[in-house]
Amino acid sequence: MQTATAEAHTDPTRINIGETMIGTEPLCEILETTLFSAHLTNAIPISLMLIGPSGAGKSKLVMQYQHAAGCHVTTDVTSMGLQELLAKDSSGKVHFIIIPDFNLVLSHRHSTLQLTIGNLLSMTSEGTIRIDDGRAIKETKHNSIGIISAMTRDMYAGIGKKWIALGFNRRFLPINYDYSLKTREQVQRSIAMGKTTMLHLSEKRLVIPASLIDVQISDGNSNRISTYSNELATNIGWVGINSRNRGGRKQKVNGEPVQKGKQIAKQDQHEFRPRAIFTGKQIEFSPHIVLRTLARAHALRSNREMVNEDDLEFLMKVIQFTRFDQPVQL
Numbered sequence: 001m002q003t004a005t006a007e008a009h010t011d012p013t014r015i016n017i018g019e020t021m022i023g024t025e026p027l028c029e030i031l032e033t034t035l036f037s038a039h040l041t042n043a044i045p046i047s048l049m050l051i052g053p054s055g056a057g058k059s060k061l062v063m064q065y066q067h068a069a070g071c072h073v074t075t076d077v078t079s080m081g082l083q084e085l086l087a088k089d090s091s092g093k094v095h096f097i098i099i100p101d102f103n104l105v106l107s108h109r110h111s112t113l114q115l116t117i118g119n120l121l122s123m124t125s126e127g128t129i130r131i132d133d134g135r136a137i138k139e140t141k142h143n144s145i146g147i148i149s150a151m152t153r154d155m156y157a158g159i160g161k162k163w164i165a166l167g168f169n170r171r172f173l174p175i176n177y178d179y180s181l182k183t184r185e186q187v188q189r190s191i192a193m194g195k196t197t198m199l200h201l202s203e204k205r206l207v208i209p210a211s212l213i214d215v216q217i218s219d220g221n222s223n224r225i226s227t228y229s230n231e232l233a234t235n236i237g238w239v240g241i242n243s244r245n246r247g248g249r250k251q252k253v254n255g256e257p258v259q260k261g262k263q264i265a266k267q268d269q270h271e272f273r274p275r276a277i278f279t280g281k282q283i284e285f286s287p288h289i290v291l292r293t294l295a296r297a298h299a300l301r302s303n304r305e306m307v308n309e310d311d312l313e314f315l316m317k318v319i320q321f322t323r324f325d326q327p328v329q330l
Contacts, residue, residue: 023183023330027061028204030175030318031148035068035206037297038095038146041214045095045146046293047124049102049172051156051324056179058150059100064204065148070095076104078112079119083129086142094142099149106151106159117168120147124171147172156324169236173290175321180329215296217307225295228315229287235322291315 027050038045050058066073072085072094085094099105108116119129127142153176179187217225295311302310321328 023179023186024057024061024177026317026321026328026330027175027177028064029314030321031061031065032204032206033294033298033301033314034146034148034173035065035071035096036208036301037293038070039208039212039300040293040296041212043293043296044125044144046290046297047147047172048149049174050150051153051174051176052150052327053178054152054154056177058152062098062100062148062150064202065206066098067203068096068206069208071098071148072096073098073100075100077116077120078108079115079129079131082116082119082123083131083140086123086127086129086140086145089142092143094145096146096148099147102149102151103155105149106155121168121171123147153178153324153327173318173322174236174324175318176324176327177321177330178327183330209300213300213305215299215305215307217292217295221295221307221312222292224312225291225315226288228291228319232287232291232319232322235319294318 031048034046034048037043050061052058063073065071070093074081074097077097077099085097105116106113115131119131122128122130123142123145124147125144127144128139129142130139132138156174295307295315298311298314299305299307
């Protein structure tokens with residue numbers, strides 16, 4: 001197995017507000033781990049959404065990895081475009097679609113957006129795209145593909161109800177962040193010293209194994225990951241229950257009955273915080289599965305085939321990033 005490394009060629013005399021993305025090393029670690037998730041046996045690639053304030057360099061961070069193995073970059077997506085992409089990739093080389101700004105996807109008219117979102121969800125889980133418009137070939141099949149994108153906190157708060165109703169919060173791992181006062185002061189000093197440039201970030205090149213790797217998790221560490229799952233589920237709303245309890249009575253959330261296929265969200269002071277999705281069956285992308293995949297991918301990024309304490313500590317850091325109401329201060 002080749003050593004997993006990231007290389008960046010930077011000018012030490014200049015600091016981009018994103019050249020080093022002052023303080024955002026944890027985000028790079030999460031992004032790179034996500035990319036390694038496509039190179040594990042018995043795993044579906046993780047999909048990830050960076051959520052931060054406007055001008056925080058979200059798209060720049062994502063675009064550092066545009067030429068990483070298995071990545072395809074596009075500024076916008078439609079169902080027809082997705083179908084063409086999957087049809088052309090007969091060898092299955094594409095593992096991730098990078099969309100620098102997801103706001104553009106959400107700007108389509110309602111009917112187009114509904115179809116596109118439905119196909120994006122299907123693509124991330126089953127790897128299929130389907131268009132029923134009279135064409136001879138309605139469905140295109142492919143390996144599951146992850147999506148890496150970014151959006152502003154304002155946009156996420158504004159479309160929160162639609163987001164949860166479409167089911168996106170059980171497909172994407174939300175990474176919420178903001179800049180701390182210390183980091184903002186550091187950026188201001190950099191600007192005052194003339195060491196800031198708004199050029200694009202230098203690319204990071206990941207050395208990824210050519211074949212799928214079977215990274216193992218011990219029983220003890222698997223049990224520990226299970227204990228982390230509840231916190232992740234609470235943070236991002238991956239809470240699945242049956243539509244009826246053992247006594248046959250309908251479950252209620254916030255005083256409202258839960259019906260199969262319905263989504264429930266909580267609105268608080270004009271800011272959306274996803275709480276729960278109920279489908280009447282166990283959710284495919286369970287928190288436990290996502291955390292196991294992340295732990296294995298993080299081990300692979302470090303050129304290991306066994307999950308250890310470092311990977312579990314990484315999971316705890318990731319979970320901290322998943323709370324919309326308390327973004328991590330970088």
